[in-house]
Amino acid sequence: MHWPNRRASIPLLLIIATLFSEIYASETPETILIRQTLRMDLSGKRRSDFDLAISAYGKNFVEYNAGNYDDPRKWDVLIEGHQALLNRLKNDVKTYRYELQRTIPTIKVRGLVATATSLDSGNVVNRDTGEIQNIYETQFWTLIKEDDDWSISSTVRNVGNNSVDSTDYSIDDDIKTLLTRISNARESGDLSTLTDFFSKHFIGYDANNNFDPVSWNIIFSGSEEFSKYLAQRTPHVDYIINRTLTSAHVGPSGHEAIAMTRETILASHKKGDSKHSIERNVFWTLSKQNEGDWKVTSMAYNCGPIE
Numbered sequence: 001m002h003w004p005n006r007r008a009s010i011p012l013l014l015i016i017a018t019l020f021s022e023i024y025a026s027e028t029p030e031t032i033l034i035r036q037t038l039r040m041d042l043s044g045k046r047r048s049d050f051d052l053a054i055s056a057y058g059k060n061f062v063e064y065n066a067g068n069y070d071d072p073r074k075w076d077v078l079i080e081g082h083q084a085l086l087n088r089l090k091n092d093v094k095t096y097r098y099e100l101q102r103t104i105p106t107i108k109v110r111g112l113v114a115t116a117t118s119l120d121s122g123n124v125v126n127r128d129t130g131e132i133q134n135i136y137e138t139q140f141w142t143l144i145k146e147d148d149d150w151s152i153s154s155t156v157r158n159v160g161n162n163s164v165d166s167t168d169y170s171i172d173d174d175i176k177t178l179l180t181r182i183s184n185a186r187e188s189g190d191l192s193t194l195t196d197f198f199s200k201h202f203i204g205y206d207a208n209n210n211f212d213p214v215s216w217n218i219i220f221s222g223s224e225e226f227s228k229y230l231a232q233r234t235p236h237v238d239y240i241i242n243r244t245l246t247s248a249h250v251g252p253s254g255h256e257a258i259a260m261t262r263e264t265i266l267a268s269h270k271k272g273d274s275k276h277s278i279e280r281n282v283f284w285t286l287s288k289q290n291e292g293d294w295k296v297t298s299m300a301y302n303c304g305p306i307e
Contacts, residue, residue, distance in 0.1 A: 058151035068160030077251030111221030169247030183241040205300040
């Protein structure tokens with residue numbers, strides 16, 4: 001299991017504020033269903049009901065560990081796919097007794113995709129040794145809706161605010177090649193090639209110059225909405241993209257990856273002399289669980305400050 005490497009007391013005011021926001025936030029049918037899905041996961045663990053817990057997850061699930069850091073370049077890929085999750089959950093409900101509470105202070109929905117933040121607190125007890133782990137953990141979830149049901153597509157465990165000291169990150173050549181091809185397709189206006197690089201349930205974010213995914217806003221819900229945006233923009237704007245891959249990390253099974261790029265974009269309107277430029281970080285998650293080639297599953301513009 002991957003829990004925070006620290007013990008922390010839970011401030012009373014934080015608990016009160018969280019409960020207040022959850023009880024009095026304006027709910028919709030979708031947010032109610034999303035809460036039920038996230039509680040189904042925890043309820044299955046608390047009851048040692050493996051079937052209930054696994055029913056909350058999608059077939060292409062991926063789990064990341066933020067390690068209590070504030071920079072997604074430090075995320076590790078822990079679980080790649082439904083079978084790996086199934087194996088882990090079977091072992092966990094057999095080995096541990098869960099005495100946890102979960103509050104869900106934020107849910108953001110756009111179309112058929114959603115994000116949520118949860119705060120888990122309490123104890124996890126080893127059934128054989130009696131060892132008790134005190135838990136206080138923030139998780140960031142993404143969910144997709146298919147056939148009127150919401151399922152968990154990914155989670156980021158142990159979201160925290162510890163600063164990153166090292167800037168020595170690995171680079172994967174296949175990821176570098178893919179992201180270069182994406183920028184080339186955007187510059188050339190080749191929309192059919194460009195959209196083929198993105199998964200069906202792709203999520204696009206505006207990170208608002210923050211690393212913390214809890215603060216990110218969804219701006220694209222699925223590849224179809226992203227394709228429509230590109231179709232509207234491309235006939236009217238020319239792009240010059242200077243993109244540098246600053247980090248890329250592939251999971252242990254080779255099916256999931258994360259990457260960060262630094263890029264400068266120059267946008268020129270085809271009618272007139274108007275030009276705009278922006279320098280930004282972009283964070284990417286990628287998968288090839290269903291295909292032989294990498295597909296972009298999420299992209300967060302303006303991810304963190306420009307160093």
